Amino acid sequence: AQSVSQHNHHVILSEAASLELGCNYSYGGTVNLFWYVQYPGQHLQLLLKYFSGDPLVKGIKGFEAEFIKSKFSFNLRKPSVQWSDTAEYFCAVNANAGNMLTFGGGTRLMVKP
Amino acid sequence: DTGVSQNPRHKITKRGQNVTFRCDPISEHNRLYWYRQTLGQGPEFLTYFQNEAQLEKSRLLSDRFSAERPKGSFSTLEIQRTEQGDSAMYLCASSFQTGGPYNEQFFGPGTRLTVL
Numbered sequence: 419a420q421s422v423s424q425h426n427h428h429v430i431l432s433e434a435a436s437l438e439l440g441c442n443y444s445y446g447g448t449v450n451l452f453w454y455v456q457y458p459g460q461h462l463q464l465l466l467k468y469f470s471g472d473p474l475v476k477g478i479k480g481f482e483a484e485f486i487k488s489k490f491s492f493n494l495r496k497p498s499v500q501w502s503d504t505a506e507y508f509c510a511v512n513a514n515a516g517n518m519l520t521f522g523g524g525t526r527l528m529v530k531p
Numbered sequence: 532d533t534g535v536s537q538n539p540r541h542k543i544t545k546r547g548q549n550v551t552f553r554c555d556p557i558s559e560h561n562r563l564y565w566y567r568q569t570l571g572q573g574p575e576f577l578t579y580f581q582n583e584a585q586l587e588k589s590r591l592l593s594d595r596f597s598a599e600r601p602k603g604s605f606s607t608l609e610i611q612r613t614e615q616g617d618s619a620m621y622l623c624a625s626s627f628q629t630g631g632p633y634n635e636q637f638f639g640p641g642t643r644l645t646v647l
Contacts, residue, residue: 422573424573427571450633454638460640461534461535461638461639461640461641462574462622462624462638463638464635464636467635469633508573508574510573512633517562517579517626517628517633517634517636518564518576518579518587519564519566519574519576519636520576521566521573521574521575522573523571523572523573524571524572524573
């Protein structure tokens with residue numbers, strides 16, 4: 419069965435700091451990879467996704483993620499965070515025809531103004 | 532609002548009672564998913580429907596849980612004889628999926644269940 423690990427449970431940054439959130443998955447076959455974000459009081463929203471092609475994918479609000487197949491990783495990055503990026507971030511993997519998602523445990527990011 | 536909607540948003544019940552939640556997906560989305568999220572964890576897959584057919588159920592879905600999507604539109608998730616361990620956020624998501632590549636799942640706001 420596939421699994422997803424997010425190493426950082428809580429991250430606190432100051433505005434303008436750079437962000438990198440780790441995500442590793444365990445599955446040997448072809449995967450689709452996602453980062454979802456949940457802002458306080460809001461629904462889960464898709465931030466970015468990787469299916470194939472360029473392993474560096476860009477999402478909304480200046481986020482990007484890099485798929486490194488050899489490391490089974492899909493880390494999320496942003497060069498300069500803003501207070502409005504305060505949210506919980508979830509990495510997710512899909513590796514089957516049903517397209518159900520397997521989520522990591524989430525990383526709660528707090529950006530101090 | 533044309534997004535995924537869920538009702539009720541909050542439900543408090545006593546142990547042993549039955550509860551039912553409803554999910555209205557985005558219209559014309561043929562796939563509907565249920566997930567459960569407990570505090571400090573990511574969502575966990577429970578079950579999904581393609582139109583009215585329930586195609587897969589997680590082993591997390593005990594016999595006390597049943598889900599339906601009778602006309603391929605809205606879905607209900609019922610929990611019988613609730614236990615305190617059922618306390619969680621129940622999320623619904625929908626997508627339009629053909630045989631091609633994966634399409635984004637859109638999530639609803641969730642129903643937060645508290646079992647006393």
